[in-house]
Amino acid sequence: MTTHTLDKNNHHGGLDAKVIFGFWVFIVTDCIMFSGLFSTYAVLSHSTFGNIGVAQTASLPFVLVQTLLFLTSVLTLGFGVAASTRGNFNQTMLWLVITFALGAIFLSMGYHQLANLYTHGHTWRDSAFLSAYFTVIGLQGLHVLIGLLWLAILLIQLPLQKLSDTMRTRLCCFGLFWDFLAMLWLLIFAIVYLMGAI
Amino acid sequence: MSDFSVQEANKKLKTYIAGYVITVALTLITYWLITSHSLSMTGAFFTIGAFAALSVFVVVGFFSRMNMSKEDGVWNFIAFVFAVIIVTIIVVGSLWIMYNVMHNMMAHAS
Numbered sequence: 001m002t003t004h005t006l007d008k009n010n011h012h013g014g015l016d017a018k019v020i021f022g023f024w025v026f027i028v029t030d031c032i033m034f035s036g037l038f039s040t041y042a043v044l045s046h047s048t049f050g051n052i053g054v055a056q057t058a059s060l061p062f063v064l065v066q067t068l069l070f071l072t073s074v075l076t077l078g079f080g081v082a083a084s085t086r087g088n089f090n091q092t093m094l095w096l097v098i099t100f101a102l103g104a105i106f107l108s109m110g111y112h113q114l115a116n117l118y119t120h121g122h123t124w125r126d127s128a129f130l131s132a133y134f135t136v137i138g139l140q141g142l143h144v145l146i147g148l149l150w151l152a153i154l155l156i157q158l159p160l161q162k163l164s165d166t167m168r169t170r171l172c173c174f175g176l177f178w179d180f181l182a183m184l185w186l187l188i189f190a191i192v193y194l195m196g197a198i
Numbered sequence: 199m200s201d202f203s204v205q206e207a208n209k210k211l212k213t214y215i216a217g218y219v220i221t222v223a224l225t226l227i228t229y230w231l232i233t234s235h236s237l238s239m240t241g242a243f244f245t246i247g248a249f250a251a252l253s254v255f256v257v258v259g260f261f262s263r264m265n266m267s268k269e270d271g272v273w274n275f276i277a278f279v280f281a282v283i284i285v286t287i288i289v290v291g292s293l294w295i296m297y298n299v300m301h302n303m304m305a306h307a308s
Binding site: 013014017021024025028031032035036038039040042043060064067068071072074075078079081082083085086087163175176179180182183186187189190191194195197198 | 201202203204206207208210211214215217218221222225228229232233239242243246249250253254257258261262264265273274277278280281284285288289292293296
């Protein structure tokens with residue numbers, strides 16, 4: 001009984017609250033870094049120096065599809081987390097694989113779009129706007145890439161360790177990270193693409 | 199050791215689905231409002247601002263579902279408030295300064 005009460009202070013449903021708090025603080029610092037990048041983008045967004053503006057970087061329907069894809073991957077990850085809370089291992093794996101697939105499609109769409117700009121002579125060297133654009137979009141993409149690697153590692157670890165408290169804590173941290181990436185993408189969608197379409 | 203809970207899982211599912219429906223609806227409505235060009239410049243600006251603020255709120259509230267209310271969640275809340283304050287200072291401060299810098303440069307140029 002005593003251990004149970006002690007446990008309750010640090011553990012919520014078997015999860016390690018301290019680890020999750022630590023990861024939350026990391027996300028806060030990442031958030032602060034991106035606020036600087038978004039401010040830089042907002043300041044430089046009209047400094048196109050004769051090169052293309054944001055309206056020519058990507059078509060809006062393309063970006064909308066990317067947005068809906070990423071939001072759907074957040075939902076499928078949520079299904080995975082809920083399945084792990086229920087203790088259903090197979091469903092957890094299934095939803096995580098679907099999340100991985102959706103994330104990979106999102107990332108390859110973003111990569112092709114940036115690569116297309118690059119091969120058409122619109123690189124980060126060509127204007128202050130393009131530098132800011134490539135930095136913001138590229139860094140979010142890099143975060144997604146790291147997220148996919150992390151998810152791949154989780155998919156290897158899960159069959160070995162099953163739904164232990166440690167694995168569920170890791171899954172919870174990954175969920176926070178992925179939600180943060182969705183938030184970043186929604187802000188990119190608003191500040192970069194929609195603002196550019198006014 | 200692990201305490202699995204069907205009740206807890208169902209509660210999570212409900213908020214995830216609600217969060218998904220709200221964010222998708224917000225995205226589609228804002229997209230339609232902007233691409234139909236039916237809004238004035240200021241109207242569009244505020245619509246996008248409201249969309250950005252609301253989506254941050256929905257992601258933190260419905261997807262991340264950080265425990266911020268109970269006694270053990272108070273530090274999560276403090277970290278979140280800290281982030282909001284710093285982000286506001288950086289974004290508002292930068293834009294304010296750069297707007298004034300540009301304004302003064304233009305005054306000299308003309």
